Amino acid sequence: MPSRRDTIADDLRDRIATGRIKPGERLPAEAHLASEYRVSTPTLRNALAVLQAEGLIEKVHGKGNFVRRPLRRIRYVGGCRTPDGQNAAHAAPSVTVHTTRIQARGHLATLLKVPTNSPLTEFLCLSHEGKRPHSLARIYVPCDLAPAAALRESPSYEGTMTRFPELHPPLAEVREKVSVRLPTPDEASVLRISSALAVLAITRQMADTGGRVVEAALFVLPGDRADAVFTTPYVIDERAAEE
Amino acid sequence: MPSRRDTIADDLRDRIATGRIKPGERLPAEAHLASEYRVSTPTLRNALAVLQAEGLIEKVHGKGNFVRRPLRRIRYVGGCRTPDGQNAAHAAPSVTVHTTRIQARGHLATLLKVPTNSPLTEFLCLSHEGKRPHSLARIYVPCDLAPAAALRESPSYEGTMTRFPELHPPLAEVREKVSVRLPTPDEASVLRISSALAVLAITRQMADTGGRVVEAALFVLPGDRADAVFTTPYVIDERAAEE
DNA sequence: GAGTGGTCTAGACCACGAG
DNA sequence: TCGTGGTCTAGACCACTCA
Numbered sequence: 001m002p003s004r005r006d007t008i009a010d011d012l013r014d015r016i017a018t019g020r021i022k023p024g025e026r027l028p029a030e031a032h033l034a035s036e037y038r039v040s041t042p043t044l045r046n047a048l049a050v051l052q053a054e055g056l057i058e059k060v061h062g063k064g065n066f067v068r069r070p071l072r073r074i075r076y077v078g079g080c081r082t083p084d085g086q087n088a089a090h091a092a093p094s095v096t097v098h099t100t101r102i103q104a105r106g107h108l109a110t111l112l113k114v115p116t117n118s119p120l121t122e123f124l125c126l127s128h129e130g131k132r133p134h135s136l137a138r139i140y141v142p143c144d145l146a147p148a149a150a151l152r153e154s155p156s157y158e159g160t161m162t163r164f165p166e167l168h169p170p171l172a173e174v175r176e177k178v179s180v181r182l183p184t185p186d187e188a189s190v191l192r193i194s195s196a197l198a199v200l201a202i203t204r205q206m207a208d209t210g211g212r213v214v215e216a217a218l219f220v221l222p223g224d225r226a227d228a229v230f231t232t233p234y235v236i237d238e239r240a241a242e243e
Numbered sequence: 244m245p246s247r248r249d250t251i252a253d254d255l256r257d258r259i260a261t262g263r264i265k266p267g268e269r270l271p272a273e274a275h276l277a278s279e280y281r282v283s284t285p286t287l288r289n290a291l292a293v294l295q296a297e298g299l300i301e302k303v304h305g306k307g308n309f310v311r312r313p314l315r316r317i318r319y320v321g322g323c324r325t326p327d328g329q330n331a332a333h334a335a336p337s338v339t340v341h342t343t344r345i346q347a348r349g350h351l352a353t354l355l356k357v358p359t360n361s362p363l364t365e366f367l368c369l370s371h372e373g374k375r376p377h378s379l380a381r382i383y384v385p386c387d388l389a390p391a392a393a394l395r396e397s398p399s400y401e402g403t404m405t406r407f408p409e410l411h412p413p414l415a416e417v418r419e420k421v422s423v424r425l426p427t428p429d430e431a432s433v434l435r436i437s438s439a440l441a442v443l444a445i446t447r448q449m450a451d452t453g454g455r456v457v458e459a460a461l462f463v464l465p466g467d468r469a470d471a472v473f474t475t476p477y478v479i480d481e482r483a484a485e486e
Numbered sequence: 487g488a489g490t491g492g493t494c495t496a497g498a499c500c501a502c503g504a505g
Numbered sequence: 506t507c508g509t510g511g512t513c514t515a516g517a518c519c520a521c522t523c524a
């Protein structure tokens with residue numbers, strides 16, 4: 001037997017799909033809807049939570065619930081990109097970058113395969129589409145690959161990125177791990193998403209031919225409007241055959 | 244100001260992390276916990292919902308709430324695999340496969356780039372770890388690549404899969420799209436997960452050198468215990484190389 | 487201040503699992 | 506049957522936004 005929450009969610013979904021409530025429009029107040037459907041407010045709010053998780057509506061405290069405009073999806077493009085063909089995840093209209101120097105610790109040291117307390121340069125990137133935050137990226141590079149002199153001259157991530165092709169030994173491999181989790185409270189507030197909305201978390205490691213990790217990056221993308229695509233040429237994997 | 248729900252979730256999380264409640268153990272009844280924390284049952288249940296979304300506990304209707312044993316994570320390995328190194332997502336201990344013939348429609352026809360109503364073979368794979376469902380895969384292959392004669396002899400997905408290397412033209416590329424969404428009611432019940440637990444949804448297309456899609460696959464993995472890894476060799480993007 | 491959503495209460499009743 | 510979780514009610518009170 002379908003719960004009232006789902007029945008209501010289905011009905012509202014239909015009202016949105018058929019354009020009876022249009023993108024950008026405000027939904028009737030929760031109290032209104034509750035009396036319309038003859039349910040209590042918590043029940044109605046549960047129905048709205050379903051639609052919110054689906055990315056169909058947006059709740060704005062003090063203003064109302066709005067049908068979300070069809071949002072451009074955020075596409076993370078996996079694999080390697082030359083400096084020209086930047087990764088789409090941070091090729092967004094506008095990107096805010098904070099550059100700081102930190103020390104490797106715990107998980108980060110493991111990812112970069114460096115000793116604890118190694119100096120790192122951190123690029124904290126927040127991309128926007130208009131006023132809305134889009135995606136969050138934390139990119140870590142060992143300090144010798146992002147020397148202070150170069151950073152002064154172009155303190156951006158791209159500035160450091162363009163130096164990679166000149167590396168010796170050259171870049172060899174990109175390894176990406178994709179998982180789903182709930183955002184941390186920080187991430188939820190920075191991305192302006194509900195803390196109940198799962199995010200796509202991508203960890204990227206770039207290694208040179210010597211096996212050294214030259215970059216580790218953590219991407220956090222809102223799960224309701226992000227996807228990641230990976231295109232791999234078909235080659236017989238030797239390691240898989242060995243296992 | 245932290246909500247009571249989060250305060251309680253934090254406290255319970257701590258009780259689990261420090262081993263005061265051990266993996267596999269049942270939590271006190273919700274009514275018990277509610278009176279212990281002096282909150283109403285819905286508030287306490289919200290706290291448990293947080294832990295459930297984190298994959299820390301498991302709710303079993305009529306029995307109780309249990310601390311989840313540390314589950315083996317499900318790892319989807321992206322890119323191509325030779326028939327030997329089967330993809331980990333369906334190389335699980337036991338796999339149930341249903342083979343049926345269907346007709347391409349809508350999204351599926353688009354994925355496979357075949358006309359609507361083209362005959363397809365569908366492999367519906369459900370992998371288990373012990374009694375627990377693990378992951379769900381729906382794999383579609385045009386019928387001429389999975390002829391009835393071959394299916395009679397080995398009606399498994401692997402049986403068909405091993406034929407791919409003999410293809411003319413040979414396989415060229417694997418394209419995978421990863422996204423996050425809520426499970427459909429069907430998926431939630433088959434995988435025995437809460438309908439509120441986001442899943443990792445992976446769409447895989449395998450194409451031969453002629454651009455023909457020889458296989459489309461839809462994987463659904465529980466978000467709380469799955470990840471996907473992609474390893475890509477570093478090759479210079481042709482567009483950039485031409486310049 | 488008026489209207490909105492966010493959180494919480496203190497119950498009720500139903501559905502499931504095990505003895 | 507009993508104890509469990511699942512769903513729902515009909516409010517209360519607080520926080521936020523905007524005029």
